[in-house]
Amino acid sequence: MTRVSTFLSWLSAALLSGFNGSDHTCSEIILRVAATSQNVIFAKQPDPTNEQANLDFVADLWKGSPPELAGTTEVTGNFTLSATYCLPKSLPNPPTLQILVHGITYNKTIWSGLGFSPEKYNWHNHANTRGYATLAIDRLGHGLSSSPDLDPLLTIQPQLHLEILHQIISGARSGGLHVSLGKKFNRIIFTGHSYGSLLGAATANKYPLDIDALVLTGFSTSPNFATVAGAKWRSAPAIEPLRFGHRGHGHITMSDETERTDSSYGGRYDRAIAAADFKYGDTVTTGEFGAMFTMLTPAAGYKGPVLVVTGVDDKANCATPAEKCREILRKTGDEFFPNVRDYEFIAPQETGHNWMVHESAGATAGRVHDWLDRRVRGKVEL
Template sequence: MTAGAHLLRLAALLAVARGLQLDTAFVLSQPTHGLSAAGKAACLRGNIQVTASANNTKLALQSPAGQPDLTQTTVDMATAGVHYAALVGGGPTHVTGTFQLYAELCVPADPVAARKVQTLQFLNHGGTLDHTYWDFAPGYSYVDAAAAAGYATFNYDRLGYGLSDHPDPNQVVQAALQREMAHQMVGVLREATIGGFRIKNVVGVGHSAGSALIMAIVGKYPADLDALILTGISTSIEGIMVAQVAFNLIPAALDPSGRFNGLDKGYLTQGAVAQDFQFPFYRYPDFDPTIFRKQFDTRQTTVFGELLTFGGVIAPQPAYTGPVDVVLGQQDYIFCQANCSYPTNQAQTFVDALFPASQGKSTFLQANSGHLIAQHYTARDGFAHSLHFLKRNRL
């Protein structure tokens, strides 16, 4: 393709993005238009206001005064015989508010394909990540892969992450409120007309903590989502605490980059050594060092408020009958201690145990991959599997 032809194609794709409209109760402030990482999707980006209420858990937990305080909390959480979540958990506390969230709506850049979209995928990132996990770089973008297969995606930063609001990290940013906010957004999207077409199906797609949230949604609202794609999660939790220690968490406000200056010290991120990121997230040498460095340099925050309360909203879902796909990196340390085939396929164990009534179960162990399956060389294999799962279930 000549330079002139390339510029003409780029102009045409941007025209699709500028023409993208979201006919819903959402009002996007400061909207922008652009393309996904490899230009397969035209995207509308901006901030939305979401009002929600939830019965959070009153946590006997304060933001750390500094690094020694946080390090001791990490030790306390890893102490033998201590169930830390129960130790600091109290009764319910009602939380309500209106919060600003950053969101991206993307449709196939091909106008003909965009008009045929019937299924939207509701994407949810993991801890210390943000919306960029799903659209990271050419070849490492689930948004691109989904658009090429004819799907729309709704991708956002959860409360307390990325470009979204950062309220109290202990008492407000918890699983119950995240679930109610997600439920509000799914409800709006189910009634949406996007670029002139009506959404018929909404599929929940999560990674790690984002998968836990997707499960929490259908646990309370089973009719919200027509199918689930859960990645980076299993019933094997033995590696979680070791991984958390390996993270070498620091108050994000103390990160030398200065990216998190001004945040409450209850917002945490991995330490400033790249190995703190590699151990729990990546399998060497099965990743591009440039991608690894970009992910490390753009890492985000997490909070104990969310991490300590997900256990209260996740449980087996015997009432959910929709299709469920579970994808794990074969060498995921956090949820498999680096061997997701031991003692059996952990993805299959997970889907059978938590979704016994699901019609259309599917699993995939992505070869040569750690926890961040979207940032390994084999990322496209995982993408292709999940998109085939949707096609097979007529979604």
């Protein structure tokens, strides 16, 4: 086992020990998924052995210059993903599963509140108390779902993420993941954050029948990359070889704690959480960045309910004052979900991008689950 696997296994175990309580139980599981995707080919590809070449590739994207593409190629394989799976003890056979999908430079531990105050920050705790099962995955190339055999440019792209998620959803519905989950689910809620929300919208576009309700957080159709564009990005293995030495230079991360905090936090939050966020931060691949713009397509075929949750102080996706943020989120519904039967948004004040670890997290989680109870009825089917 690599040092990074040992580290993340310890962290996951520590988080589990903090929120296995009387009302819910959680476990670390492995998902084995066969998937095939049409990944993009980049006309100019950075030298995988050259850190600066990979950083320059990403810098051009922040400047609004998506890379030139040279077609597509089929990527197929059997992929192993790590996940945290939680069930409410008060409802031993919950009909509804929330699939939790993290953003870039994060992994599944963000949904556990990074180990801080389960009553306030742990999304599993909030959902399980309301009768929903939860499955937080480490996306391919992140957390414990990483392997040196995965090409960060040509393999770990949003196209493959989307197909893996489709297979997970299909397996959860059909019972194909019975070995891992122990049951099948009647309804699926996709709950994403940031890049995970982009993947949720893309799933709703390509596979509109996969999802019974869509909760997109840290998301809008008016992104502002200024904060992260000017940040000090570095190759992850170059700055943290003990944690990321098994990954190539195509895995990059933010190297300055202040810049990471400024981009992800705002308003009222615990500074100790922001420090832990930087300490346990993950990576993003050049392929995830490079192919991101190919996924920005409205989900015209999706007709289920959509809830967007984005903090007013989310520098990447909203703007102050609060009414300006609300207008951005209203526009998001018009632009990305023109045919849904129910679109709503929540714009928590004094809350930045990582809304689930801000002081408003508990109240916001309650509002989200009130909405889900009305739309999906996950709680009442005993």
